[in-house]
Amino acid sequence: MTDARVAGVGLTRFGSHADRAGRDLFATAAERAFEDAGVPREDVEELNYGNFMGALAEHQGHQAPLMAEAAGVRCPATRYESACASAGVAVREAVRTVAAGDADVVLAGGMERMTNLPTAEVTEGLAMAADDLFEVRSGVTFPGAYALMATAYFEAYGGERRDLAHVASKNHANALPNEYAQYRREVSVDEAMDAPPVAEPLHLYDACPITDGASALVVVSAEYAAEHDVDAPVAVAGTGQGTDRMALGDREHLARTPAADDAAEAAYAAAGVGPDDVDVAEVHDCFTIAEVLATESLGLFEVGEGVSAAREGITTADGDLPVNLSGGLKAKGHPVGATGGSQIAELTRLLRGDHPNSEHVPDAEVGVAHNAGGTVASAVVHVLEVAE
Amino acid sequence: MSDDGAGDDGDAGSDGGDADGTGPTPTPVSDAGYDEWLDALAAGEGYALVCPDGHGSLPPRRICPDCGSDALSREPLAETGRVETFSVVHVPSPRFADDAPYVTAVVDLGPVRATGVLRGVEPEGDAVEVGLSVTAGVEERATDGEPLVAFRPDDGE
Numbered sequence: 137m138t139d140a141r142v143a144g145v146g147l148t149r150f151g152s153h154a155d156r157a158g159r160d161l162f163a164t165a166a167e168r169a170f171e172d173a174g175v176p177r178e179d180v181e182e183l184n185y186g187n188f189m190g191a192l193a194e195h196q197g198h199q200a201p202l203m204a205e206a207a208g209v210r211c212p213a214t215r216y217e218s219a220c221a222s223a224g225v226a227v228r229e230a231v232r233t234v235a236a237g238d239a240d241v242v243l244a245g246g247m248e249r250m251t252n253l254p255t256a257e258v259t260e261g262l263a264m265a266a267d268d269l270f271e272v273r274s275g276v277t278f279p280g281a282y283a284l285m286a287t288a289y290f291e292a293y294g295g296e297r298r299d300l301a302h303v304a305s306k307n308h309a310n311a312l313p314n315e316y317a318q319y320r321r322e323v324s325v326d327e328a329m330d331a332p333p334v335a336e337p338l339h340l341y342d343a344c345p346i347t348d349g350a351s352a353l354v355v356v357s358a359e360y361a362a363e364h365d366v367d368a369p370v371a372v373a374g375t376g377q378g379t380d381r382m383a384l385g386d387r388e389h390l391a392r393t394p395a396a397d398d399a400a401e402a403a404y405a406a407a408g409v410g411p412d413d414v415d416v417a418e419v420h421d422c423f424t425i426a427e428v429l430a431t432e433s434l435g436l437f438e439v440g441e442g443v444s445a446a447r448e449g450i451t452t453a454d455g456d457l458p459v460n461l462s463g464g465l466k467a468k469g470h471p472v473g474a475t476g477g478s479q480i481a482e483l484t485r486l487l488r489g490d491h492p493n494s495e496h497v498p499d500a501e502v503g504v505a506h507n508a509g510g511t512v513a514s515a516v517v518h519v520l521e522v523a524e
Numbered sequence: 525m526s527d528d529g530a531g532d533d534g535d536a537g538s539d540g541g542d543a544d545g546t547g548p549t550p551t552p553v554s555d556a557g558y559d560e561w562l563d564a565l566a567a568g569e570g571y572a573l574v575c576p577d578g579h580g581s582l583p584p585r586r587i588c589p590d591c592g593s594d595a596l597s598r599e600p601l602a603e604t605g606r607v608e609t610f611s612v613v614h615v616p617s618p619r620f621a622d623d624a625p626y627v628t629a630v631v632d633l634g635p636v637r638a639t640g641v642l643r644g645v646e647p648e649g650d651a652v653e654v655g656l657s658v659t660a661g662v663e664e665r666a667t668d669g670e671p672l673v674a675f676r677p678d679d680g681e
């Protein structure tokens with residue numbers, strides 16, 4: 137198996153770009169990725185592009201050729217859709233393609249445009265990631281689905297709203313120095329506690345914002361990097377994906393995410409590492425409870441113990457195992473189809489030492505990224521390692 | 525299960541054309557299997573599709589999603605169910621605009637769980653608890669009158 141490396145990463149600022157077309161956002165991310173990689177566009181052999189609700193937001197299907205044009209690449213281009221894990225699966229396929237020796241250079245990432253829609257339409261659009269017949273028609277919203285998981289978690293393992301408020305406060309603090317983050321503003325635990333309810337027990341600061349943005353990565357083979365003198369010190373050492381029943385109610389347990397367990401197991405096995413080796417993690421905290429479920433699925437905490445990790449200072453920037461140093465989806469923002477790529481971009485910078493929060497993990501060698509779709513009916517996990 | 529014969533591809537018939545010639549009209553979406561299930565639930569005859577190993581699922585199904593068995597039979601839902609988890613939704617989707625705040629709940633109904641709106645309780649976090657015994661039926665969405673899986677606290681009658 138060939139070694140896949142992240143040669144370059146590019147992001148737009150996450151936030152409101154209400155007047156910018158999706159193709160323009162992705163073009164910016166791709167341009168930055170090429171600049172960061174020092175790889176010429178003409179060497180790109182495939183484009184793997186993630187997007188979730190472009191048909192709704194921009195009346196635009198068939199986005200991959202459009203994004204190939206925007207990025208200035210001429211090669212097979214495919215759109216990947218896996219709800220909020222769309223870019224995660226796009227990156228995973230890029231890694232697999234390079235690792236299999238089918239290509240030396242793949243451009244991967246994603247884009248989502250959301251703020252041009254009224255909030256009600258975004259709510260409706262995001263709910264499309266749930267089972268329409270048996271969940272959406274029964275009143276399940278995206279926050280509502282995670283609220284169902286939070287209630288089930290508290291019931292099974294304990295924990296309370298204040299634990300989740302600590303997750304929100306931590307991630308907002310982490311976003312402060314991140315120039316790409318949507319909310320660079322501190323939120324205190326009390327402020328999070330006092331915010332209005334969205335879907336109880338989740339309140340406003342338990343939820344990620346509505347975000348426009350794009351991410352792009354240049355993934356290359358180690359051989360290509362060596363031959364072309366490309367500096368690509370971070371390897372994607374393992375990738376894994378899992379699938380679960382679509383509707384939350386059909387899952388064996390309402391407060392666990394076995395699709396992510398499966399993805400993590402496969403990614404760790406491929407990388408030859410385990411949870412104890414992880415120095416830093418970027419996980420899918422679309423809601424605060426989701427960070428808890430993610431860290432448990434990744435094996436970073438025992439089932440039922442992840443909820444207090446932020447409150448106890450374990451996952452804070454100066455803790456033993458910083459989680460979401462980027463600010464997470466929570467504060468950095470969640471342009472749905474771009475998120476999985478942005479997590480790998482952030483983790484790459486954290487491991488390379490050129491992230492504004494790298495100072496908190498100066499000796500980090502192993503990072504893990506966790507990207508989830510829907511209520512984790514889809515999950516993708518990547519293990520990144522400093523290779524040289 | 526439906527009595528579909530070999531070779532049936534599930535074609536429900538109408539293609540939704542404007543038969544009366546007055547121009548295009550929105551065609552109500554129908555979902556064979558699901559619609560029938562909802563009608564049965566409304567009539568107090570809700571069912572699940574159950575395989576020989578006892579895995580329950582909801583229609584339309586051709587195989588058991590747990591084990592792949594195609595020997596699915598209809599089994600009645602339990603008369604009362606248990607609330608396994610719930611949320612009080614304050615920010616609804618447009619189709620539930622006039623319903624909010626409302627309680628959404630996942631309820632264990634024997635062979636399967638179902639998700640629906642819990643009515644007959646105050647839509648407040650303190651007013652509901654996991655373990656509450658409920659009955660299942662079909663009621664109208666306040667926003668537009670569309671049918672909806674609804675639960676009510678079991679009054680023991």
Ligand SMILES: [Zn+2]
Nearest residue numbers: 575579588591
């Ligand atoms: Zn079965």
